[in-house]
Amino acid sequence: MSPDTTRRSDRSRRAVLAAARDLVVEVGYPRLSIEAVARHAGVGKQTIYRWWPSKGAVVLDAVRALSEDETGGITLPDTGDLEADLKTVLRATAVEFGDPALSALLRGLYAEIAVDPELAMLYREQVDRPVTEAKLARLRAGQRAGQLHPEADLALCLDLLYAPFVQRWLLRTGPLDAAFADALVEATLRAFAPVGDVE
Amino acid sequence: MSPDTTRRSDRSRRAVLAAARDLVVEVGYPRLSIEAVARHAGVGKQTIYRWWPSKGAVVLDAVRALSEDETGGITLPDTGDLEADLKTVLRATAVEFGDPALSALLRGLYAEIAVDPELAMLYREQVDRPVTEAKLARLRAGQRAGQLHPEADLALCLDLLYAPFVQRWLLRTGPLDAAFADALVEATLRAFAPVGDVE
Amino acid sequence: MSPDTTRRSDRSRRAVLAAARDLVVEVGYPRLSIEAVARHAGVGKQTIYRWWPSKGAVVLDAVRALSEDETGGITLPDTGDLEADLKTVLRATAVEFGDPALSALLRGLYAEIAVDPELAMLYREQVDRPVTEAKLARLRAGQRAGQLHPEADLALCLDLLYAPFVQRWLLRTGPLDAAFADALVEATLRAFAPVGDVE
Amino acid sequence: MSPDTTRRSDRSRRAVLAAARDLVVEVGYPRLSIEAVARHAGVGKQTIYRWWPSKGAVVLDAVRALSEDETGGITLPDTGDLEADLKTVLRATAVEFGDPALSALLRGLYAEIAVDPELAMLYREQVDRPVTEAKLARLRAGQRAGQLHPEADLALCLDLLYAPFVQRWLLRTGPLDAAFADALVEATLRAFAPVGDVE
DNA sequence: GTGTAATCGAGACGGTACGTCAAGTCTTGTT
DNA sequence: AACAAGACTTGACGTACCGTCTCGATTACAC
Numbered sequence: 001m002s003p004d005t006t007r008r009s010d011r012s013r014r015a016v017l018a019a020a021r022d023l024v025v026e027v028g029y030p031r032l033s034i035e036a037v038a039r040h041a042g043v044g045k046q047t048i049y050r051w052w053p054s055k056g057a058v059v060l061d062a063v064r065a066l067s068e069d070e071t072g073g074i075t076l077p078d079t080g081d082l083e084a085d086l087k088t089v090l091r092a093t094a095v096e097f098g099d100p101a102l103s104a105l106l107r108g109l110y111a112e113i114a115v116d117p118e119l120a121m122l123y124r125e126q127v128d129r130p131v132t133e134a135k136l137a138r139l140r141a142g143q144r145a146g147q148l149h150p151e152a153d154l155a156l157c158l159d160l161l162y163a164p165f166v167q168r169w170l171l172r173t174g175p176l177d178a179a180f181a182d183a184l185v186e187a188t189l190r191a192f193a194p195v196g197d198v199e
Numbered sequence: 200m201s202p203d204t205t206r207r208s209d210r211s212r213r214a215v216l217a218a219a220r221d222l223v224v225e226v227g228y229p230r231l232s233i234e235a236v237a238r239h240a241g242v243g244k245q246t247i248y249r250w251w252p253s254k255g256a257v258v259l260d261a262v263r264a265l266s267e268d269e270t271g272g273i274t275l276p277d278t279g280d281l282e283a284d285l286k287t288v289l290r291a292t293a294v295e296f297g298d299p300a301l302s303a304l305l306r307g308l309y310a311e312i313a314v315d316p317e318l319a320m321l322y323r324e325q326v327d328r329p330v331t332e333a334k335l336a337r338l339r340a341g342q343r344a345g346q347l348h349p350e351a352d353l354a355l356c357l358d359l360l361y362a363p364f365v366q367r368w369l370l371r372t373g374p375l376d377a378a379f380a381d382a383l384v385e386a387t388l389r390a391f392a393p394v395g396d397v398e
Numbered sequence: 399m400s401p402d403t404t405r406r407s408d409r410s411r412r413a414v415l416a417a418a419r420d421l422v423v424e425v426g427y428p429r430l431s432i433e434a435v436a437r438h439a440g441v442g443k444q445t446i447y448r449w450w451p452s453k454g455a456v457v458l459d460a461v462r463a464l465s466e467d468e469t470g471g472i473t474l475p476d477t478g479d480l481e482a483d484l485k486t487v488l489r490a491t492a493v494e495f496g497d498p499a500l501s502a503l504l505r506g507l508y509a510e511i512a513v514d515p516e517l518a519m520l521y522r523e524q525v526d527r528p529v530t531e532a533k534l535a536r537l538r539a540g541q542r543a544g545q546l547h548p549e550a551d552l553a554l555c556l557d558l559l560y561a562p563f564v565q566r567w568l569l570r571t572g573p574l575d576a577a578f579a580d581a582l583v584e585a586t587l588r589a590f591a592p593v594g595d596v597e
Numbered sequence: 598m599s600p601d602t603t604r605r606s607d608r609s610r611r612a613v614l615a616a617a618r619d620l621v622v623e624v625g626y627p628r629l630s631i632e633a634v635a636r637h638a639g640v641g642k643q644t645i646y647r648w649w650p651s652k653g654a655v656v657l658d659a660v661r662a663l664s665e666d667e668t669g670g671i672t673l674p675d676t677g678d679l680e681a682d683l684k685t686v687l688r689a690t691a692v693e694f695g696d697p698a699l700s701a702l703l704r705g706l707y708a709e710i711a712v713d714p715e716l717a718m719l720y721r722e723q724v725d726r727p728v729t730e731a732k733l734a735r736l737r738a739g740q741r742a743g744q745l746h747p748e749a750d751l752a753l754c755l756d757l758l759y760a761p762f763v764q765r766w767l768l769r770t771g772p773l774d775a776a777f778a779d780a781l782v783e784a785t786l787r788a789f790a791p792v793g794d795v796e
Numbered sequence: 797g798t799g800t801a802a803t804c805g806a807g808a809c810g811g812t813a814c815g816t817c818a819a820g821t822c823t824t825g826t827t
Numbered sequence: 828a829a830c831a832a833g834a835c836t837t838g839a840c841g842t843a844c845c846g847t848c849t850c851g852a853t854t855a856c857a858c
Contacts (some may be wrong), residue, residue, distance in 0.1 A: 007802055007855075035844055040231075044805045049846065093243055111310040113370060115228050120371050158211050159363035160390075165357070166364040169314060171327070172319050181296055191359075191390035206824075206834055209808070234813055243836045405808055405850075427712050431839055442810040447841070504727055509708040511768060513626050518769050526768070554761070554780055558788075559765040562756035569710060569725070570717050589757075589788035604829055632818055641831040646820065 015041035016048055024059065025101050032059075040132065055118040056112035057132025063105050063127060074134040081140035081188055087197075089179035090165065097176055098167050110170060119183045132158065152192040160188040207250065215247055216261045223258065224300050228307025231258075255311035255318040262326060263303050274335040281341035282341035282388055288334075289364065289380035296368050296375055308368060331357065351391040359387040406449065413439035414446055415460045423458065423499050427506025432456075448597050454510035454517045461525060472532040480540035486564065486591055487533075488579035495567050495574055507566060530556065550590040558586040605648065612638035614647055614659045621656065622698050626705025627657075652718045653709035658725060660702050671731040679739035680786055686732075687762065687778035692774055694766050707767060729755065749789040759787040 019040035023032050034055060038045045052058045079086050097103055140153045148157070150154045164184055168174050218240035233254060237244045250258045278387050296302055312319045334366050338353045347356070363383060367373050417438035420428050432453055433584070436443045450456045475483050511518045533555055536551045562582060566572050616638035622628050624722045631652060636643045674682050694700055728745045736751045745754070761781055765771050 009804070009854095012804075028207075029378075033844055034846085038805090042220045042805080044803095045846080046806095046848090047804065050803080107313045109384060111313040111368075114310040114313065117371060124308075124370065126374075153382065153386075156363070156386060158807085159366065160359050160386060162364035163366040164358035165362075167358065167365060170309075171323065172316060173323060173327075183352065184358075187352075187355060187359060187390040191386040193389075206832095208835070211835080234812055235817085237836095239837085243834095243838095245817090245837095246835065249834080333812080404805095407809070410809075427856090432841085433799080433839055436810090440814095442808095443841080444775075444810065444811090448808075455685075456692040506710045508767075509711040512704045512708040512711065515769060522768065522770060551780065551784075554784060557761035557781075558763065558784060561760035561762075562753070565756065565761075565763060568707075570714060570719065571725075572723060582748065585750075585753060585788040586619050587755060588790075589784040591787075600829080606830070609830075630818055631820085635831090641829095641833085642820080643822090643832095644830065647829080 017065045020058050020062045024104045039179040075136040086185045094176040211242045216264045218283040219257050219261045223303045281346040285384045293375040356391050415463045418456050422502045458494045474536040480545040484583045492574040614662045617655050617659045621701045673735040679744040683782045691773040
């Protein structure tokens with residue numbers, strides 16, 4: 001599709017991402033080396049350097065590859081009940097983060113992002129934005145349905161919902177369980193409840 | 200005081216932390232090497248390896264050293280107005296995070312913590328807990344003063360207040376300005392407002 | 399020619415041996431470090447470790463390189479007068495051992511050989527054997543010419559000729575001069591004189 | 598006895614030499630470290646540095662200690678038959694060199710001597726000279742008894758006898774057996790035979 | 797079909813840093 | 828004063844990777 005991938009070997013690309021994924025899980029992100037990825041993938045080092053600018057970029061790609069099958073746009077469930085839907089989604093996310101492969105990859109990615117502004121930009125645009133759009137869409141629908149304050153700052157609302165979740169996972173300050181997910185949803189919805197909507 | 204530090208050279212300890220601080224700012228955390236820290240500190244590498252288990256531990260100590268002078272316990276302002284006090288604190292924190300030295304050190308620390316559970320534990324116990332205690336104390340005072348719901352989960356309340364703040368800083372998803380600080384405080388306080396307290 | 403040297407950089411090889419030679423002369427064998435050789439040769443340490451198993455092996459190679467230009471086989475002079483020829487050779491060897499570069503290299507080599515059986519084997523096969531063969535050939539010619547006892551043990555004869563010489567040089571028990579060389583030759587030839595050949 | 602050993606702890610001295618001997622045998626001379634000697638001997642590093650100038654000096658002392666019990670002067674057997682006596686002595690020396698402890702110590706010592714002129718001097722004076730004197734005395738007795746040429750250079754004679762022997766041991770060019778010892782003695786005595794004494 | 801040029805695997809290269817070991821000096825308290 | 832203990836600076840060890848650079852050997856498009 002894009003012109004700079006004309007002659008690119010898809011076999012090598014997949015092998016590199018798979019090797020990166022496996023090795024991150026096996027030895028951890030800091031001990032992941034381009035050298036080892038090339039070895040495991042049966043690929044020349046130059047092939048990696050040709051297509052990815054850094055170790056972090058490889059891992060970011062590996063993260064994207066994990067959810068590559070979802071060809072269509074991401075959509076959140078919409079049963080009409082915003083609170084229930086958000087709890088469903090947050091609980092599902094908690095389960096996802098329990099996957100050692102995804103978890104190890106994401107930890108490595110966050111470590112690099114914290115420290116590499118370039119990669120942070122790529123992350124925001126390629127990983128974060130699509131899902132954030134989907135989440136915002138669901139919130140907007142809820143807002144239209146009168147389940148959120150009409151002037152609620154939906155971006156801020158998303159921050160309240162997800163940032164504590166990610167932080168708890170990243171710093172391991174507590175378990176990512178359903179109770180936490182539910183409490184987060186409830187508190188956030190209270191903060192952006194429509195007028196007079198307090199029990 | 201403690202027996203295992205009997206013969207430790209305080210001169211070397213300070214020099215290492217200062218060198219680590221300076222070098223993180225200068226070249227960034229990933230390019231910070233124990234070798235360079237030793238060189239800049241005029242210290243043998245072995246002295247660093249003798250007293251710190253890893254590069255991350257040195258940086259954690261350097262972060263602690265930045266606030267070492269505050270000998271007394273940490274206390275948050277308490278003017279009686281919880282909202283105003285929280286805004287003051289959050290705005291001040293935003294300013295602090297603008298300091299290149301602190302910012303670079305913390306980014307490095309977060310990068311390592313994301314990926315090193317041992318260091319994460321040290322961080323929680325030595326850096327996070329003291330300030331979290333102080334924040335909780337202020338919230339508890341506000342709760343007693345009727346400015347928070349009597350059954351509010353204060354830990355969750357802190358998460359809503361700070362996690363979005365830290366996440367925005369870490370991922371550079373937006374500016375850390377007074378407007379954001381104020382919006383965070385207001386949303387969080389709405390989520391944990393005392394009964395019937397909606398204007 | 400040999401398959402394991404296909405991609406080897408000859409430029410690096412020469413630079414390493416030259417640096418080793420120069421540094422041994424400059425600082426002495428015990429203070430010769432692989433690190434310094436690499437630095438002086440403008441070569442990565444790994445390149446040295448890739449092609450030589452130890453410091454001693456580098457020095458052995460440097461010794462070989464000193465006489466590398468002599469492409470042809472080694473041959474001792476044969477004027478028909480064995481005694482005169484041996485004196486010529488031994489005197490010449492004494493002069494050679496006066497060369498600081500050769501002397502320093504050989505001292506280092508002997509020091510390592512004394513203590514490393516592997517290197518000792520390499521030395522015997524790659525350095526000692528060729529010249530020993532040449533010396534034996536000359537003795538054999540003398541024997542055929544009736545200048546040595548027909549049943550003389552020529553290997554032992556060589557030992558008597560050269561071992562005292564090397565020992566005096568190694569332990570510095572005396573000067574390596576023409577008088578000593580001549581005395582050695584005369585005594586040895588007396589020991590292996592043909593029958594009835596006593597003045 | 599000597600003034601500079603007034604306060605010297607003999608217990609420490611013995612412990613150091615014993616530790617050096619044991620460690621040389623165990624790990625080989627090049628991997629022998631002052632640090633390990635001190636540890637094994639239960640002695641402070643400073644104590645070693647106070648009394649010995651170098652690792653080589655410690656080993657030289659350890660070699661001397663191995664033959665310390667022989668309080669009296671060294672004397673070679675004198676049965677009246679020089680050839681038989683020399684064969685006895687050389688065969689005995691061959692056996693001695695088979696002792697792993699002595700052999701390992703001597704190899705280390707020779708390695709250092711090859712490269713350290715200071716130590717070489719100490720070796721010549723403290724180890725070599727006494728035994729060389731004894732050997733010379735026996736040769737002189739043989740010379741007086743008419744078993745050697747009256748004008749034989751006895752020092753050279755000793756060189757022919759011992760240097761090939763030491764060289765074979767040092768370079769491992771062959772076994773140190775009785776046959777070699779006998780052959781050496783016979784060849785050397787032929788070289789310095791009294792006039793007309795050829796069978 | 798057959799060049800031909802980019803990509804591929806492999807891996808040597810000059811480097812930097814790793815974490816460890818030991819050297820030799822210095823300090824502290826004990827005998 | 829000499830001792831055991833051990834922290835200190837220094838420097839080298841041998842290893843792992845970095846990112847660049849040749850090497851042939853595919854390989855896939857243009858002719």
